[in-house]
Structures are given as structure tokens and as C-alpha cells.
Amino acid sequence: xxxxxxxxxxxxxxxxxxxxxxxxxxxxxxxxxxxxxxxxxxxxxxxxxxxxxxxxxxxxxxxxxxxxxxxxxxxxxxxxxxxxxxxxxxxxxxxxxxxxxxxxxxxxxxxxxx
Amino acid sequence: xxxxxxxxxxxxxxxxxxxxxxxxxxxxxxxxxxxxxxxxxxxxxxxxxxxxxxxxxxxxxxxxxxxxxxxxxxxxxxxxxxxxxxxxxxxxxxxxxxxxxxxxxxxxxxxxxxx
Numbered sequence: 001x002x003x004x005x006x007x008x009x010x011x012x013x014x015x016x017x018x019x020x021x022x023x024x025x026x027x028x029x030x031x032x033x034x035x036x037x038x039x040x041x042x043x044x045x046x047x048x049x050x051x052x053x054x055x056x057x058x059x060x061x062x063x064x065x066x067x068x069x070x071x072x073x074x075x076x077x078x079x080x081x082x083x084x085x086x087x088x089x090x091x092x093x094x095x096x097x098x099x100x101x102x103x104x105x106x107x108x109x110x111x112x113x114x
Numbered sequence: 115x116x117x118x119x120x121x122x123x124x125x126x127x128x129x130x131x132x133x134x135x136x137x138x139x140x141x142x143x144x145x146x147x148x149x150x151x152x153x154x155x156x157x158x159x160x161x162x163x164x165x166x167x168x169x170x171x172x173x174x175x176x177x178x179x180x181x182x183x184x185x186x187x188x189x190x191x192x193x194x195x196x197x198x199x200x201x202x203x204x205x206x207x208x209x210x211x212x213x214x215x216x217x218x219x220x221x222x223x224x225x226x227x228x229x
Contacts, residue, residue, distance in 0.1 A: 035217075037218075042222060043222045044117075044118075044205075044221060045205070045207075045218070045220040046220070047217035047218060050217060101159045101173075102159065102218075104156055105156075107156065
């Protein structure tokens with residue numbers, strides 16, 4: 001069985017603070033893919049990043065960075081110098097060949113205030 | 115380019131009525147997915163199509179739910195008869211490649227309330 005755990009239900013920060021969203025996954029597959037999606041107040045989910053299980057390099061895209069650690073089965077997401085526009089629900093997701101579908105975590109609601 | 119288009123955005127209906135949700139995927143995308151989002155169960159995959167053919171409908175909750183994709187530019191999800199527990203946001207998503215490779219492009223969702 002595959003599972004994605006986002007233990008943080010809701011996080012509130014003040015603008016310009018750094019914030020890390022945690023994601024822990026479970027799978028017995030050796031090949032798998034991890035994703036992060038953003039769901040802004042408008043509702044649609046927006047793809048942020050995809051990582052395969054053989055690529056443990058951390059990735060940085062502007063103020064966003066991702067830390068993938070197979071040893072702890074974690075794929076954490078950090079927003080540096082957060083902005084009000086970052087306020088959204090963020091979902092971590094896992095795809096494995098065994099399940100052949102995306103399993104989403106329960107999401108973390110990020111509220112960035114002035 | 116237009117994204118995934120869903121209609122209606124909001125639907126309020128009474129228990130027992132038939133509900134039809136519609137989706138127009140991004141042109142050229144071979145995969146189409148229907149998801150349901152609720153507070154209790156989060157995001158669940160209901161069914162997905164590849165080249166208009168249903169591939170996996172194991173997520174469809176019960177026989178009251180059905181989905182079709184008569185052509186590459188349209189899909190619908192029907193609930194008949196609807197029940198209050200069907201209240202949720204239903205998302206359609208499309209992708210040019212499969213789940214394991216590409217990203218999903220989501221519509222803005224159809225919020226269904228069954229009274």
C-alpha cells in the first residue's frame with residue numbers, strides 16, 4: 001500500500017518568513033514519483049514539481065526549494081521569504097507502478113499574513 | 115491556450131436528482147481524470163481515460179456514478195440518483211502523458227451540493 005502523510009494541517013506565517021511543509025511517504029516500490037501541487041483559493045490544483053525516486057538532488061526554483069531524502073522517506077517543500085500570494089493549500093502526492101494512480105496527502109493550508 | 119474547462123462551477127440539487135458534470139480537456143492531451151475532493155476523504159481518483167477509453171474506474175464509489183468520454187474533447191460524470199453524501203468538489207484534469215511522467219492540468223472544479 002502507498003501512503004502520503006502531511007502532518008501539518010495548517011501553518012500561519014508572517015510575510016517574509018521562511019516556511020517548510022513536510023511530506024512523508026510510504027511505498028515498497030523502488031521506482032516511484034513524487035509531486036507537489038498548490039491549490040489557491042480559486043480552487044484548481046497547480047503542478048509545482050515532480051521528482052523520481054532515483055533523483056535525490058534537491059531542487060530550487062526561485063523562492064521554492066524541495067528536499068528529497070529517501071533515507072527518511074521525506075519530500076519537504078520550503079518557501080523562502082513567503083508572500084501573501086503563497087497562501088494556499090499544498091498537496092504532496094505519490095505515484096507508484098503498483099498502485100498506478102496518484103495518492104495525495106491531506107494537504108497543508110498555508111496562511112501568509114502581512 | 116485554454117485550460118481544462120469544467121461546468122457547471124456550482125450545482126445545488128435535491129436528493130434523488132440526476133447530476134451531470136462536464137469537462138473539456140486541453141486539446142492534445144490523451145489522458146483525462148476525474149477526482150473528487152471532500153474534507154473527510156481528501157482527493158480521490160474516481161476514473162481515468164486514455165484516448166477516450168476508460169482505463170481504471172476502481173475509484174468510482176458505486177453504480178450511481180458513471181463517466182463517459184465520447185470524444186477527445188469532452189467527458190461527463192453522471193450521478194443518478196444523487197445523495198447528500200455525494201456533496202463534494204469534482205475536478206477534471208488532463209495530461210499529455212500518463213500519471214507517472216507528466217503533470218496533471220486541473221480544471222477549477224465543480225462544487226456539488228446535494229440537499
